[in-house]
Amino acid sequence: MVKTYDPYYSYSVEFENVSFSYGDSNNVLDNVSFKIRKGEKVAIVGESSSGKSTIVKLILGFYKPVKGCIKIMGLDIDKWDLKSLRNIISVANQDVYLFPESVKENIKYGNYNADDERIINSAKKVLAYDFVIRFPNGLNTRVGERGVFLSGGQRQKLSIARAILKNSPILLLDEPTSSLDSESESLVLQALNNLIRDKTALIIAHRLSTVKDADNIMVIEEGNIVEEGTHQELLLRNGKYKHLWKKSFQFSKVE
Numbered sequence: 001m002v003k004t005y006d007p008y009y010s011y012s013v014e015f016e017n018v019s020f021s022y023g024d025s026n027n028v029l030d031n032v033s034f035k036i037r038k039g040e041k042v043a044i045v046g047e048s049s050s051g052k053s054t055i056v057k058l059i060l061g062f063y064k065p066v067k068g069c070i071k072i073m074g075l076d077i078d079k080w081d082l083k084s085l086r087n088i089i090s091v092a093n094q095d096v097y098l099f100p101e102s103v104k105e106n107i108k109y110g111n112y113n114a115d116d117e118r119i120i121n122s123a124k125k126v127l128a129y130d131f132v133i134r135f136p137n138g139l140n141t142r143v144g145e146r147g148v149f150l151s152g153g154q155r156q157k158l159s160i161a162r163a164i165l166k167n168s169p170i171l172l173l174d175e176p177t178s179s180l181d182s183e184s185e186s187l188v189l190q191a192l193n194n195l196i197r198d199k200t201a202l203i204i205a206h207r208l209s210t211v212k213d214a215d216n217i218m219v220i221e222e223g224n225i226v227e228e229g230t231h232q233e234l235l236l237r238n239g240k241y242k243h244l245w246k247k248s249f250q251f252s253k254v255e
């Protein structure tokens with residue numbers, strides 16, 4: 001019999017002493033433990049190369065931990081079949097993967113049963129519809145190999161539209177708005193905030209102002225979680241988070 005998850009699970013994602021390396025001897029994640037309750041919004045922040053995206057890749061089952069254990073909805077990740085696992089998780093990230101198909105097919109990849117109205121609705125929510133209808137073939141315009149006919153911001157909007165259409169219980173947002181200007185970023189973030197309201201979300205953001213309302217913020221440094229708490233708690237602690245917060249504030253002032 002296929003093992004399935006406990007419908008009364010408390011935690012959507014659990015990492016227990018997870019260590020990981022991409023093959024060489026250096027550990028990219030070192031004894032990482034955390035739990036994300038069902039419905040919680042949790043953020044991971046840290047300098048680049050600290051291991052944030054690696055956590056996302058492990059949750060999606062692209063790699064296995066070298067040590068430790070990962071549970072999704074209470075079930076060990078090894079017991080999930082990858083197709084079901086990726087069905088219950090939506091991802092929007094910094095490196096968007098688009099297929100050399102039409103705009104519509106690319107959004108629909110989130111949910112093959114969706115009709116045109118729902119596809120258009122999710123495109124509208126992420127401010128993608130305005131540019132799509134200006135294309136010669138509208139929604140049926142082909143995006144080229146890996147989406148080369150689109151700008152980085154347009155690709156990112158389509159990937160968020162895809163996640164919105166998919167409507168999965170768990171969302172992994174890995175710098176989903178990094179290619180957007182700050183004006184469209186705040187509008188797209190509103191759409192994302194509506195989407196994640198009743199869901200579990202793990203959010204990685206380059207602008208810390210976008211994660212300050214998270215239920216819990218984990219600060220990662222060279223593969224270790226070094227601080228954890230709410231925005232207010234972490235500011236009071238006067239540590240790494242405070243440093244990152246001040247840095248991102250300086251950064252946004254010169255933008």
Ligand SMILES: Nc1ncnc2c1ncn2[C@@H]1O[C@H](COP(=O)(O)OP(=O)(O)O)[C@@H](O)[C@H]1O
Nearest residue numbers: 022023028046047048049050051052053054055
């Ligand atoms: N596919 C890969 N193969 C080898 N090393 C990788 C790979 N992906 C990431 N890394 C390395 O792992 C470390 C953590 O990367 P990553 O998780 O992408 O960091 P972040 O998302 O915090 O910027 C970095 O040193 C990076 O160079």
Ligand SMILES: [Mg+2]
Nearest residue numbers: 052053054174
């Ligand atoms: Mg990353």
